Amino acid sequence: MTEQNFIPKAFSKSVEKGSFTWSSPSNIALVKYWGKKADQIPENPSISFTLDACKTTTTLSFSKKNSSSDFSFDVFLDDEKKDDFKPKIKTFFKRIERYVPFLKDYHFKIETSNTFPHSSGIASSASGMSALALCLMSIKRELNPDMPNDYFHQKASFLARLGSGSACRSIEGDLVVWGRHVEIDGSSDLYGIKYPYEVHPNFENYQDTILLVDKGEKQVSSTVGHNLMHGHPFAEQRFGQAHSNLSKLIDVFKTGDLNAFIQIVESEALSLHAMMMTSMPYFILMKPNTLKIINKIWEFRQDTGLHVSFTLDAGANVHVLYPANEAESVLEFIKNELVAYCQNGHYICDKIGFGAKQL
Numbered sequence: 001m002t003e004q005n006f007i008p009k010a011f012s013k014s015v016e017k018g019s020f021t022w023s024s025p026s027n028i029a030l031v032k033y034w035g036k037k038a039d040q041i042p043e044n045p046s047i048s049f050t051l052d053a054c055k056t057t058t059t060l061s062f063s064k065k066n067s068s069s070d071f072s073f074d075v076f077l078d079d080e081k082k083d084d085f086k087p088k089i090k091t092f093f094k095r096i097e098r099y100v101p102f103l104k105d106y107h108f109k110i111e112t113s114n115t116f117p118h119s120s121g122i123a124s125s126a127s128g129m130s131a132l133a134l135c136l137m138s139i140k141r142e143l144n145p146d147m148p149n150d151y152f153h154q155k156a157s158f159l160a161r162l163g164s165g166s167a168c169r170s171i172e173g174d175l176v177v178w179g180r181h182v183e184i185d186g187s188s189d190l191y192g193i194k195y196p197y198e199v200h201p202n203f204e205n206y207q208d209t210i211l212l213v214d215k216g217e218k219q220v221s222s223t224v225g226h227n228l229m230h231g232h233p234f235a236e237q238r239f240g241q242a243h244s245n246l247s248k249l250i251d252v253f254k255t256g257d258l259n260a261f262i263q264i265v266e267s268e269a270l271s272l273h274a275m276m277m278t279s280m281p282y283f284i285l286m287k288p289n290t291l292k293i294i295n296k297i298w299e300f301r302q303d304t305g306l307h308v309s310f311t312l313d314a315g316a317n318v319h320v321l322y323p324a325n326e327a328e329s330v331l332e333f334i335k336n337e338l339v340a341y342c343q344n345g346h347y348i349c350d351k352i353g354f355g356a357k358q359l
């Protein structure tokens with residue numbers, strides 16, 4: 001598959017107006033995507049758990065307009081007009097226009113809402129861009145009704161990637177790989193695929209409690225962050241490490257070895273932050289409470305032998321990961337010992353989910 005495969009031929013039907021709604025989840029990377037080339041091509045493969053509760057629901061209404069000279073759309077978040085979202089969506093539309101050439105033929109109304117608070121520090125770009133990509137694919141399917149389902153999902157992921165890299169991992173499946181990896185058949189830099197191999201029941205219903213340590217605006221935008229990997233002194237080693245961690249995870253998913261899983265996932269989180277600390281300019285995105293939580297998790301794990309671990313995204317919040325059969329004790333520990341470190345005591349209980357849904 002190359003980019004060319006996603007350029008459509010003539011449409012078989014025409015459509016005047018309509019509306020589609022998709023609900024799409026966020027995801028949390030186990031092996032991190034950090035560093036990209038031109039056209040949203042990742043420097044290394046990544047894999048993520050799809051989440052279940054943290055979702056964006058988007059309704060895209062469209063009506064044919066007279067002139068097709070420019071993009072025309074309005075954006076609403078929770079019924080409030082959000083003109084400050086427009087530049088990002090315009091950039092997205094520009095990037096995907098050759099793959100969905102009807103964009104300038106319609107006026108769009110994009111109505112979106114998140115299950116998590118906008119200011120929670122949880123990035124809505126993965127769930128938001130994937131929901132929007134799926135709505136656009138629904139229009140495309142109206143124009144080409146004989147489109148196979150697999151192609152629908154693959155192209156939705158391809159488009160979502162052009163909105164935000166991690167968004168391509170939020171379309172379909174509970175474990176999603178994005179980026180070419182020699183040991184993973186079908187993996188591609190262009191779109192995410194469902195992890196194709198055996199996954200041990202230990203990972204069924206895996207839990208993710210998100211501790212909101214800092215709900216402020218992101219200190220480093222993802223674009224700036226990824227750029228820091230250009231000319232980074234440890235870039236090549238980091239990209240190699242991601243390949244090798246993904247190789248190791250193949251065996252871990254098969255055998256259900258939770259101790260090995262914990263080691264890889266925590267090391268990935270700390271490597272991501274190590275990259276930020278050692279770039280120029282450099283950043284420390286963890287807060288004192290992030291470190292307190294990490295140390296508490298390590299202590300608790302040592303004392304109880306339970307399989308609780310953490311991962312981080314590009315911020316101070318902590319994702320606490322644990323298997324479903326240990327949920328009761330771990331949740332008790334979270335409530336008693338960790339919630340005190342969250343801003344206003346806020347946390348979100350989530351777990352592994354299965355991807356986007358049309359409503």
Ligand code: DP6
Nearest residue numbers: 029032033164165166222223313314
């Ligand atoms: C740290 O997908 O937000 O969460 O492609 O620039 O939109 P853009 O970046 P984005 O980066 C996510 C980085 C990460 C790790 C990950 O999700 O793999």
